[in-house]
Amino acid sequence: MALQGAAGLARALRAGELSPREAVQSYLDRIDRLDGAVRAYVHVRGEEALAEADALAGQAPQGPLWGVPVAIKDVIDVAGTVTTCSSRVLVDAGPATRDAGAVEGLRRAGAIVLGKLNTHEFAYGAMTTSPRFGPSHNPWSLDRIVGGSSGGSGACAGADLAAGTLGTDTAGSIRIPACFNGVTGIRPTTGRVSNRGVFPVSFAFDVVGPIARSAEDCAVLLQACAGHDPEDASTADVPVPDYAALLPQGIAGLRVGVVRSLVDNDLIDERIRATVLGAIEALRGLGAEVRDVEIPLLQHFGAIQQAMQFADATNVHLPWLRERLAAYGDDVRARLLTGLYLPGHVYALGQRGRRVAYEALRGTFRDVDLLVAPTLPILPPRIGETEVDVNGRRLAYRLPIIPYNSPWSLVGVPTMSVPVGLVDGMPVGMAMVGWRFREDVVLRAGHAYQQATDWHERRPDLAAAAKEV
Amino acid sequence: MSDVPSIDTMRELAALHGVHPTQEDLEAVQGFLAVLLPAFRELEQLVPPETVPAAMFVPTEEA
Numbered sequence: 001m002a003l004q005g006a007a008g009l010a011r012a013l014r015a016g017e018l019s020p021r022e023a024v025q026s027y028l029d030r031i032d033r034l035d036g037a038v039r040a041y042v043h044v045r046g047e048e049a050l051a052e053a054d055a056l057a058g059q060a061p062q063g064p065l066w067g068v069p070v071a072i073k074d075v076i077d078v079a080g081t082v083t084t085c086s087s088r089v090l091v092d093a094g095p096a097t098r099d100a101g102a103v104e105g106l107r108r109a110g111a112i113v114l115g116k117l118n119t120h121e122f123a124y125g126a127m128t129t130s131p132r133f134g135p136s137h138n139p140w141s142l143d144r145i146v147g148g149s150s151g152g153s154g155a156c157a158g159a160d161l162a163a164g165t166l167g168t169d170t171a172g173s174i175r176i177p178a179c180f181n182g183v184t185g186i187r188p189t190t191g192r193v194s195n196r197g198v199f200p201v202s203f204a205f206d207v208v209g210p211i212a213r214s215a216e217d218c219a220v221l222l223q224a225c226a227g228h229d230p231e232d233a234s235t236a237d238v239p240v241p242d243y244a245a246l247l248p249q250g251i252a253g254l255r256v257g258v259v260r261s262l263v264d265n266d267l268i269d270e271r272i273r274a275t276v277l278g279a280i281e282a283l284r285g286l287g288a289e290v291r292d293v294e295i296p297l298l299q300h301f302g303a304i305q306q307a308m309q310f311a312d313a314t315n316v317h318l319p320w321l322r323e324r325l326a327a328y329g330d331d332v333r334a335r336l337l338t339g340l341y342l343p344g345h346v347y348a349l350g351q352r353g354r355r356v357a358y359e360a361l362r363g364t365f366r367d368v369d370l371l372v373a374p375t376l377p378i379l380p381p382r383i384g385e386t387e388v389d390v391n392g393r394r395l396a397y398r399l400p401i402i403p404y405n406s407p408w409s410l411v412g413v414p415t416m417s418v419p420v421g422l423v424d425g426m427p428v429g430m431a432m433v434g435w436r437f438r439e440d441v442v443l444r445a446g447h448a449y450q451q452a453t454d455w456h457e458r459r460p461d462l463a464a465a466a467k468e469v
Numbered sequence: 470m471s472d473v474p475s476i477d478t479m480r481e482l483a484a485l486h487g488v489h490p491t492q493e494d495l496e497a498v499q500g501f502l503a504v505l506l507p508a509f510r511e512l513e514q515l516v517p518p519e520t521v522p523a524a525m526f527v528p529t530e531e532a
Contacts, residue, residue, distance in 0.1 A: 300515060303508035310505075322487040325494075334497035337490055340483055341474065341502060346509055351522035353512055358523055 020067030100197025117152030172405025179429030307350025314339025
């Protein structure tokens with residue numbers, strides 16, 4: 001089976017070029033061959049997935065993802081499997097009795113779940129070096145991290161170990177691994193996708209979204225998940241457009257704002273800066289009207305999100321902090337304990353700050369349709385290291401994570417990372433940001449860029465990885 | 470906003486919540502607080518006093 005993303009594979013399945021069983025078996029073979037090196041999966045539903053594929057045999061294709069194998073971040077419930085959150089805290093948890101809302105959507109569209117994917121413990125960190133399952137490995141360089149928290153999803157998509165994946169994003173957890181693994185991932189508007197059956201980090205910021213090969217793949221996957229869930233009070237009752245139908249519209253005349261403060265600063269690797277500026281010029285070449293923008297107080301948006309997020313996460317975990325504190329990994333334990341020491345007035349400050357951030361971004365979007373910036377200004381660090389090289393000096397990995405990601409999750413706007421080049425053989429991503437519920441604009445811009453370039457089609461050489469196993 | 474609390478104070482506060490961290494845990498937390506508290510202090514000065522909170526909300530198209 002030729003390697004292709006969810007949208008292309010769905011077309012091939014509907015055309016009868018292969019059967020759902022052949023698609024599932026092909027991925028299972030690939031997982032068997034490569035995942036010992038990448039370690040994206042924490043659980044593979046091999047027999048179940050084949051049985052589900054067989055159940056589709058003889059039926060007329062039903063649903064836009066009919067027979068398409070997908071994989072799910074392990075904070076999202078899949079009926080019959082244990083949601084481990086990649087944590088020792090949940091070592092005695094039983095299997096989920098029901099699919100999460102987003103998984104229900106994928107299944108309604110005809111998708112088959114191959115398995116569950118590694119995550120930073122409880123989705124509360126950006127490295128995916130799980131204390132329970134160990135680190136996932138970047139398919140572009142096995143000694144580097146995959147990012148996180150949806151690191152297993154990023155690595156899975158990057159190594160073509162499923163045709164599409166689901167991740168979650170609280171403060172960058174879809175965009176970071178999409179960037180580091182050379183694939184496309186969209187954080188939808190907060191409230192666009194049901195969070196039912198998803199283990200929370202912060203009810204204020206969490207959202208489920210796809211990580212896959214292309215914007216077109218993300219459009220098809222998001223279409224299946226998006227929409228109001230009457231069983232989830234945090235989802236929005238806002239109509240969902242036909243994303244795939246809107247993709248071909250192109251971006252001629254689209255007003256694109258370059259977030260200048262995220263392009264020009266001392267956190268960014270000069271080579272990444274040059275690569276992203278080249279991608280922005282490509283958007284101009286496609287007819288976009290490109291201009292610089294400055295967003296008031298942008299550098300403080302990360303602190304605003306943290307004022308709320310720490311308390312939210314600690315609130316969720318408090319019973320286990322009392323009973324199972326030592327079972328957490330060191331970094332997550334420290335983050336969760338930190339929430340104990342932030343008083344209520346800090347949370348209120350965060351809520352008021354979020355209003356300021358919302359108004360600032362709302363004002364910016366009166367003048368533009370799309371914002372662009374580097375997804376991240378650095379390359380992924382090597383596993384076990386907490387610093388990266390930036391222009392000849394060492395920089396803590398955590399420093400650029402918040403200012404490049406929190407501005408968009410704080411206000412809950414849709415943001416997609418698309419691959420735009422390679423530096424030192426590692427992928428570089430560009431963030432495309434739309435106004436609330438305008439995933440269609442973000443996906444359309446990503447698709448237009450990917451129609452004109454082939455970075456999303458570039459794949460790591462995994463032959464060496466296979467030999468190492 | 471106050472400075473980073475001492476280890477003893479942090480231990481007492483945690484115990485009030487029924488949580489019993491180790492010395493190493495608390496030292497790690499002090500590292501987070503040393504970054505967070507100055508950032509929040511700065512934020513206090515920047516958010517206008519009349520700003521209405523954006524609480525947990527179910528978003529709408531224009532909200």
